[in-house]
Amino acid sequence: MEERIKKIKSNEIGNGKYILYWMQESQRTRYNFALEEAIRISNQKQQPLYVVFNLMSNYPQAQKRHFEFMLQGLKNVEYNLERKKIRFILLEGNFKENILKISKEASVVVWDKSYLKFQIENKKIILNEIECDVYEVESNVLVPVEVVSMKEEYSAKTFRDKYNRIKDKYIVRIEEEKYSVEYPLKDKLNEMNRSDRYLPKNFEVLDGGFIGGEDEALKRLENFLELKLKFYLEKGPDNEKYSKLSPYLHFGNISPLQICMKVIESSKFTECQESFLEELLIRRELAINFVYYNKNYDKWDGITYGWAYETLKKHLLDKRDYIYSQEKLEACDTHDKYWNSCQSQMVETGYMDGYMRMYWCKKILEWSETPQRAYEIAIDLNNKYFYDGRDPSSYTGVAWCFGKHDRAWKERAIFGKVRYMNSNGLERKFEMETYVKKYGR
C-alpha cells in the first residue's frame, strides 16, 4: 500500500482549509487508493474533502465519443460520491490554471499517477508552482510501475519474471474509509462547480452499446465472469467471448485489482483465468512499463528494436501489391473484406477484439508506402476511433505490430523478419463470415 502513495511535495506552513483530490486517471469511487487516502487525510485533519475533475475540451486527440463516455462516467462518480456525502466539483478549461487556483487554500492535494507524457508534463508544471502538500497515488495497476522494474523491459518474459515474484503481495482487498467531515455552510468552492452544465441527465447507450461509468463496468465484469470467462481461450471476432473492459480500464472506471480479485474468486483456477490475467496484468502493465520508461513511445524512431528497423529498412523498396491512403483505409475501402469489416467495426462501435487489432495493424504495414507511414496511420486511427485509444496499450499494441516485445520470424517481403499475418489464419481459427455479416459494409 505504501508504495502506491508517495508524498511528492511538502509545505511546512500547512495552513490550508480543505483537502483536494484531483481525480483524472482513476474516474471511480471503488478500489480507488487515491480517494481512500484523501478521505483518510480529510478525516484526520477534520478538513472537508473536495473531489475535483478538470474537463479540457481540447484534450489531445479526444473525440466526441470519448467525451460522451467519460462524462457518463463522471456523472456516475458524482452520484456515488454524493452517497458517501463527498462533494464533486467539475471544472472546465486549462488544467494548470484551474488546479493552481483551486489548490490555493488547500492543505493537501492528492492526485493520480500518470504514465503518458502529456499527463506527466502537466503535473510537473503544476507541482513546480503548487504550494501545499501533494500526494501522488497509483491505483490503476496491480503492482506499481517502479516496483516491478526501474527500466524499460525487453519482453513479456523479462517483465513477467519480475512481476510474478511480487504480485501476490498486491492482491489485497481495499479497506474503505468512511468520510466524516461537514462542509462549511457558505461553500465558495462548490460555487465553482460546472457539473450541471456538462454532465448528462441520463445514461443513453452510446456507439457499440457502451455506457460509461463504474457501475456499468462492474455489471460488465460480473456478466463476463458468469457467461464468458470459461470460454476465454476460444475468444475471437465471431463470438465476443472477451470482456470489453478496455474502455473502462482506460478511463479508470474499474480497477485492475478489483477485476483480478473477482476473477480469482469466481471459480477454481483454470487456464481461462490464467490467460485472462496474463492479458490484464502482464500485457497491460508491460504496456505501462513501455510508455513510462521510453519517452519516445509515440515517435517512429523510438517504438521498436534495432533488428526490426533494420529488417524493415532492408525491405523498404519491396513491391507492394496494394497501397492505400489513410482516407481509403478510413473509408473501409480495400480489397480485403475482413479488413474492411474490422475497420468498420472500429468506426461504428469504437471497439475491436485483440486478434483483429493485430490483423488490422499488420495489414496497414503491408499496404502503406513505408513502415513509418503505416505507423502514423495506425496510431492516428487507433486513437481517433477506439474508446480505449490514447492509452499505454494503444502505443504498445501498435508498436508490437512493428516488432516491439516480439522476436524475429522467418524473413519475407515487406515485413522482413517482423511477424506477418494473413487471412488464412483468420479463416482457420474463426467463422469469419459471421463477422463480415455483422460489420461488413
Ligand SMILES: Cc1cc2nc3c(=O)[nH]c(=O)nc-3n(C[C@H](O)[C@H](O)[C@H](O)COP(=O)(O)OP(=O)(O)OC[C@H]3O[C@@H](n4cnc5c(N)ncnc54)[C@H](O)[C@@H]3O)c2cc1C
Ligand atoms: C494494433 C493494436 C492496437 C491496440 N490498441 C489498444 C488500445 O488503443 N487500447 C487498449 O486498451 N488496448 C489496445 N490493444 C490491446 C488489446 O488488443 C486490447 O486491450 C483488447 O483487445 C481490449 O479488449 P477487451 O477488453 O475485450 O480484452 P480482453 O481480452 O477481455 O482482456 C482484458 C483486458 O486485458 C488487457 N489486455 C488484453 N490484451 C492486451 C494487450 N495485447 N496489451 C495490453 N493489454 C491487453 C486490456 O486491458 C483488456 O481490457 C491493442 C492491440 C493491438 C495489437
